[in-house]
Amino acid sequence: MKMPTVAFHTLGCKVNQYETEAIWQLFKHAGYEQVDFEKIADVYVINTCTVTNTGDKKSRQIIRRAIRSNPEAVIAVTGCYAQTSPGEIMDIPGVDIVVGTSGREKMIDYIEQYRKEREPINAVSNIMKAKEFEELDVPEFSDRTRASLKIQEGCNNFCTYCIIPWARGLMRSRKPESVIEQAQNLVDAGYKEIVLTGIHTGGYGEDLDAYNLAMLLADLDEKVHGLKRIRISSIEASQVSDEVIEVLHRSDKMCRHLHIPLQAGDDRVLERMRRKYTTEEFKETILKLQQAMPDLAITTDIIVGFPGETDEMFENGYRFIEEIQFSKLHVFPYSKRTGTPAAKMDDQIPEEIKEQRVHRLIELSDRMSRDYAEKFVGQVLEVIPEEEVKDEPGSGLYAGFSDNYIKVAFPASEKLVGKICKVKIEKPGSDVSRGIFVKVIE
Ligand code: SF4
Structure with a gap:
C-alpha cells in the first residue's frame, strides 16, 4: 500500500x-x-x-x-x-x-x-491562557553535530517592538525531569553538543517554584552521561545571575559563549524599547562574566533605526558596542510590526539612514570578530567539524565551531564530522578562521 x-x-x-x-x-x-x-x-x-x-x-x-x-x-x-x-x-x-x-x-x-x-x-x-509547556520532542536533526532542545515557551517582557508574546503566550518552562530525560536521549543518539533553545530561553524557571536556570544547567552537567557541550541559545543580561555565573565558571561542559541581546547601546533607546536594563547594568554583567570566564565569546543582537534614534544616540551606542568588544553582532534594521507600540511611535527613521547604520555596525562586527579570533592564534581549541566547506569543494577543508563559537576551517575528512577535534588556530578571520588538525578526541 x-x-x-x-x-x-x-x-x-x-x-x-x-x-x-x-x-x-x-x-x-x-x-x-x-x-x-x-x-x-x-x-x-x-x-x-x-x-x-x-x-x-x-x-x-x-x-x-x-x-x-x-x-x-x-x-x-x-x-x-x-x-x-x-x-x-x-x-x-x-x-x-x-x-x-x-x-x-x-x-x-x-x-x-x-x-x-x-x-x-x-x-x-487563546494563547495567553496557555499554562503548560507543549511537549514535542525531536530525537534527531539533519545537522549531525548539534542537537537543539527546547526548554521553554513564551515571554513576559513585551518589548515595544515585539509581537512575539502575542504569538507565543506567556513564559512556560519545561519540567526539569523532562529536559534531562530528553538531553540523555539526544546524547544516547550520538550528539555531543546540546543547544538549549526557546522563545526567551534565559527566562527558564521564572514560572517554576524553587527551580531556576542555574539549577537546570547544573543538573544537565551532572546528570546527563556522555554530554560534552551545553550551549544556551540566548540569555538576557538581567538573567545572568551570580548563580548562573557560578555554574558557567565551574562546569567544563558549558561553552565559553553566550548570546546576550543588547538591542541598543543608548539608554534612551533602551527605555523606549522597554528593555529591562541600562547600559551600565549590561556592562556590569559582562565584566562579572569576563572575570569568571576569561576569553568568553559574547555575541549580541542590535536593532538600528528604532523610532526616535538620533545620530547622536546611534553614535553613543556604537561606542558602547565597541567598548564591550562583542565577538559578533547580528544587526537588524528596525522594522515596523503592526500591533506593537513602537509601530505607532511617530519619529520613525528613514530607510536609508537605517541602511547606513546597519552597514557601519556590520563593519564593526567584522573587525571585532577578527580581533576576537586573533587572541587564539597559536592556541589549540576543540572544534566539532560539521561539513565540508561549500565554496571550496574538494579542498578537504571542513568547518565547525569551537566551544567559544569561532568558526574554524581545517583539513579533515568525512569520518571526523561530529567528533571533537583539537585544532590549532593559524589564521584569524572575521567569518571563518583557519586551523590545523592536531588530533581527534572522541
Ligand atoms: S524581544 Fe524578546 S524579550 Fe522582548 S518581548 Fe520579544 S521575545 Fe520577549
Whole structure:
C-alpha cells in the first residue's frame, strides 16, 4: 500500500524549525513519508512566522503555493502567524486546518477529522491562557553535530517592538525531569553538543517554584552521561545571575559563549524599547562574566533605526558596542510590526539612514570578530567539524565551531564530522578562521 505523503515549509526562526521537526515526528509515527515541498503531497504543513509584517506576507504566499501544487491536498497552517491571525488564514480559499502555537500534538487527529467531515477546522485557542509547556520532542536533526532542545515557551517582557508574546503566550518552562530525560536521549543518539533553545530561553524557571536556570544547567552537567557541550541559545543580561555565573565558571561542559541581546547601546533607546536594563547594568554583567570566564565569546543582537534614534544616540551606542568588544553582532534594521507600540511611535527613521547604520555596525562586527579570533592564534581549541566547506569543494577543508563559537576551517575528512577535534588556530578571520588538525578526541 502506498504511504501517505506530507510536505513541510518553515518560515522564521530556529524555534519554528525545531517545531517543524517535532511535527514531522508525529507524521512519521502515523506512517507518513516526507516529500519535498515542491512535489505533490497529500498533506502540506506550513509553519508560519509573524515577527515582521513581511513574515505574514511570505506566509500567505507559501500557503497559496501549496494550494496550487495540489488542490486535493489537506492544507494545514500552524505557527506564529496562524496564532495571531487565524481569520486571515481561514479566509484563504483552500486552507483546511489552522493550528496556532499550541495543540500541535493533535495535528494528525485534525487531519483525520477533516478527511471525514470535509469542514475547515480552526483549532487556534487563546494563547495567553496557555499554562503548560507543549511537549514535542525531536530525537534527531539533519545537522549531525548539534542537537537543539527546547526548554521553554513564551515571554513576559513585551518589548515595544515585539509581537512575539502575542504569538507565543506567556513564559512556560519545561519540567526539569523532562529536559534531562530528553538531553540523555539526544546524547544516547550520538550528539555531543546540546543547544538549549526557546522563545526567551534565559527566562527558564521564572514560572517554576524553587527551580531556576542555574539549577537546570547544573543538573544537565551532572546528570546527563556522555554530554560534552551545553550551549544556551540566548540569555538576557538581567538573567545572568551570580548563580548562573557560578555554574558557567565551574562546569567544563558549558561553552565559553553566550548570546546576550543588547538591542541598543543608548539608554534612551533602551527605555523606549522597554528593555529591562541600562547600559551600565549590561556592562556590569559582562565584566562579572569576563572575570569568571576569561576569553568568553559574547555575541549580541542590535536593532538600528528604532523610532526616535538620533545620530547622536546611534553614535553613543556604537561606542558602547565597541567598548564591550562583542565577538559578533547580528544587526537588524528596525522594522515596523503592526500591533506593537513602537509601530505607532511617530519619529520613525528613514530607510536609508537605517541602511547606513546597519552597514557601519556590520563593519564593526567584522573587525571585532577578527580581533576576537586573533587572541587564539597559536592556541589549540576543540572544534566539532560539521561539513565540508561549500565554496571550496574538494579542498578537504571542513568547518565547525569551537566551544567559544569561532568558526574554524581545517583539513579533515568525512569520518571526523561530529567528533571533537583539537585544532590549532593559524589564521584569524572575521567569518571563518583557519586551523590545523592536531588530533581527534572522541
Ligand atoms: S524579550 Fe522582548 S524581544 Fe524578546 S521575545 Fe520577549 S518581548 Fe520579544
